[in-house]
Amino acid sequence: MSSILDSVNLRTQMVGQNRLELLLFGLETSQRYGINVFKVREVLQCPELTEVPRKTSVIKGMAHIRGETIPVLDLSEAIGRSPVPAEDERRCFLIVAEYNKRTLAFLVRKVDRILNTNWDQIMAPPAEIGSDNYLTAVFEFEKKLIEIIDVEQILADIYPASTDVSDDIATEKVKKAAHELHVLICDDSQVARNQMQRSLENLGVKVTSAKNGREAWLMLKDMAGKGVDVEQYYLMLISDIEMPEMDGYTLTSMIRNDTRMQRMHIILHTSLSGGFNVSMVKKVGADGFLAKFNPDELASVVVKRIEAVSKR
Template identity: 50%
Template sequence: MTSVLSSVDQRTNLVGQNRLELLLFRLQGPQFFGINVFKVREVLPCPALNSLPGAHNHVRGVAHVRGEPITVIDLSAATGGKPLVDLKTAFILVTEYNRHVQAFLVGNVERIVNVNWSEMLPPPAGVGRSHYMTAVTRIEGRMVQVIDVEKVFSEISPMQEEISESVKQAAEQIDLKDITVLVADDSAVARNQVRRALESMGVHVELVNDGKQALDWLVNKAGQTDNLAAQVPLLISDIEMPEMDGYTLTAEVRQNDKLKGIHVILHSSLSGVFNEVMIKKVGADQFIAKFHPDELASAVQKWLQPQLEQQPG
């Protein structure tokens, strides 16, 4: 099954075309789940696991993969289901995102499918806040749930979300009272992390769930003012989002005369060389890997300061 990811390097040509590839898997039963291939480093039959005393109860142990100890999380248990029982037939998805490497224990791995982000829809209304979906789609007539692995990992290993005092003090030198920063991210965990970080600096934040919502919000705002960039000088966007990804959103912003003056930070759990290439291709100002509050806050100051200095006093 490792070979299922052997051509990942060839898949970077999907980036910027509003397309992605999903690795489909099952936990228990017939339900299909998905994860973006770019988050997955390797797929392996479940190796021997060493117990980890005192670990979170959803952590099944530590696997040694190519000499590297990696925490293995039972994805079924972590998303509200029963723990997986038969490890002899199970697999682990070795993932890399949010500056961490971790593995998820799953029941079975199916295949990789190529889909358009426009086919990825937000979770249905009415499912509440405790679900673990970032999107849903249909593959060959079957419902596929894309799991919010950022939320899963944050519940097991919470991240530092506070901005340091030195960064806050630097932010106090900037008058932010008439400024709005738009944040687009399909993960509620990520949206709230960014919101808390920016609000602690005194920045007014508007939140949307995907690229299409962000573009609609900006176009609507642009219709109400002659200089949108003075009011909304910065967009912070995730890359992988349903309906419209962050690369496509950035390209749309740059091609719109009323929006192109807005700075764009792509803030993503994805990492890799292709990010740097795509940043230049679509015209984003900066890429920041999730989630380091001081790094994000410093970038916000960097792009807001020149914009504010240009405003009439």
């Protein structure tokens, strides 16, 4: 199974080109799902799991992998489908991935292939299905829809995160300086947008949100076309990297190539882990990288920007 990740080394060449690699996998039906290869550390046959006391049956146990003890989540049960029976676990696979500073293993029935595609081929789920689902994107492949699961929503359900900002960061002085400032946030996950908005509103800043890079880009381009000084209107842009239609790297590159907004302050805020992102931030011209999700760390980045603007 390790051979399925042989092409991972090529992924650095796709940064800033609105391209991605998806690892396709299956659960209990013929429906296929996708996860960004960037987030995948390895894929392996499910070993024997160690049971642990737990509040939710979604966590099947712990796997001991290369000296680490990693929690195993049944992805079928996490999205409301039938759980994997205990007797079938050893015939399943683990996708070991890194999300929001956590290393997790997702229990899946089968692993298919790695698919190289473009973010502009990835679409947001139809609005008609409502917001009560675990989908963050869909795309068509071989005349069938591949679904990309909103893992951040799953993790928020299992490991609820506080959005409160510490008082020593959200001081009265900061709030006074922030009340007329405006931050643009961009993320395809509704739970991520809500988390960021609640945290930033603790500082007193105004928040506008976009669901993907394309929506943010069209918003900024429209404002600039109407004569709005985008660099002055927004204190900063805080954008996810992985998004349907246009990713955060491409959004950053397009802003940097537009003289009307090229000095806009941009922070890439993502669940993608690792030092790789730091070098990619420099490559596309972003001002910084921040791993999800810690409200104090997010607020501190904004406070630093508020202080820089106040000194002008």
